[in-house]
Amino acid sequence: MSEQLTNEQLIQIAQEFGTPVYVYNADKIEKQYQRLRTAFDGGRVKIFYAAKALTNLSVLRFIHKLGANVDCSSINEVKLALQAGFEPSRVLYTSNGIHFSEIEEALKLGVFVNIDSLYNLQKLGETYGGQYPVGVRLRPNIMAGGNLKISTGHDRSKFGIPVEQLAQLQDLVKTYGIRIQNLHIHTGSDIKDADIFIKGIDVLFDIIPHFPELKSIDLGGGFKVAYKEGDPVINIEELSQKVLAAFDAHEAARNLEIWFEPGKFMVSECGYLITSVNLLKETSATTFVSINSGFNHLIRPMFYDAYHRIENLSNPDAASQPYSIVGNICETDTFAWDRPLPEVREGDLLVFYNAGAYGYEMASTFNSRFRPAEVIVRNGKAQLIRKRDTLEDLTRNQVVVEL
Ligand code: LLP
Secondary structure (H helix, E strand, O other), X not given: OOOOOOHHHHHHHHHXXXXXXXXXXXXXXXXXXXXXXXXXXXXXXXXXXXXXXXXXXXXXXXXXXXXXXXXXXXXXXXXXXXXXXOOHHHEEXXXXXXXXXXXXXXXXXXXXXEEOOHHHHHHHHHHHOOOOOEEEEEEOOOOOOOOHHHXXXXXXXXXXXXXXXXXXXXXXXXXXXXXXXXXXXXXXXXXXXXXXXHHXXXXXXXXXXXXXXXXXXXXXXXXXXXXXXXXXXXXXXXXXXXXXXXXXXXXXXXXXEEEEOOXXXXXXXXXXXXXXXXXXXXXXXXXXEEEOOOOOOOXXXXXXXXXXXXEEOOOOOOOEEEEEEEOOOOOOOEEEEEEEEEOXXXXXXXXXXXXXXXXXXXXXXHHHOOOOEEEEEEOOEEEEEEOOOOHHHHHOOXXXXXX
């Protein structure tokens, strides 16, 4: 099992499947899952892969085969997970701001749902009473996460039922006989400090006694991985030790399952986006390298100021100089400014690392450009798992009318 694909493998994939192309190393996904399983040994921890990071069916099937459960963020993700072979009992739907009809649909499919508003909880009570046990997503009023756009637990966040509304929540539960089996929080993405989870646990522990039917506490995802050398990351082993100790020390929590929903931790580092250089442009400010991609393929740098390591696969041993890597769409789409890279020439292959999570998944057809192909590598063998878009894909759902 190899954690990293080699430059030679990536070049070969680019030659065989063309660029731009997303490549996922299944061996690395397995490794990350095993790390979680080893760290959270003992059976009381369940891992739900946060499918929103990467929903390709072949990836979902592989993660199912590894033995993980899956967390979904829309009814369509639920349907994709079921299509990929997940049994309904292994599917969680952590909903947010959705119409009640989606909750009904998920419940009828046999999927467990975390409800994130008093509004939908009331509808559930009115419609089904205690027929379907559910979870509730709470907002613990904790600031966490790599930047404000991916912070979800703070006191201005739209996510979850604010903990200060506990009394109203309890009223609904009592009025309708709603059965709450899971308490959920997810405070943000790119969390590097295990103590954030302990803070969340402290909030939840005060609430546990109010829910006698509780079976699990769901601490969400957000485990930070390294995007560049020296990046602080979450220490999974420390997290496990601290979380398990906290649960053991708290009488009312001792028999509860602990759930996590990692997305990035599972699939960020397995992924590569390989692109080709269209042209170079010298300016007084910088040397631009225009690649055959843009934020239509990888939006994270523009949207979150995210750093992605970039390498020149075609000329790795040349002397380095600063380049500004930009895309070819008609809007500013800077991937990196004055980044030192070995000499870049037209046609060179540039690869972006850590492109597995929220890469393809957030891609669009902006500028009517095609979304990339996707390829997966298992035990050294590369296979196409999604074709590049074609012009027919861009027009498929359009209805042309004469006006
Ligand atoms: N559970 C819930 C309820 C979530 O909302 C999320 C992510 C996760 C789990 C997984 O979080 P992760 O382990 O992947 O950090 N597009 C952004 C990240 C947005 C995360 C949204 N929710 C990015 O590319 O940084």
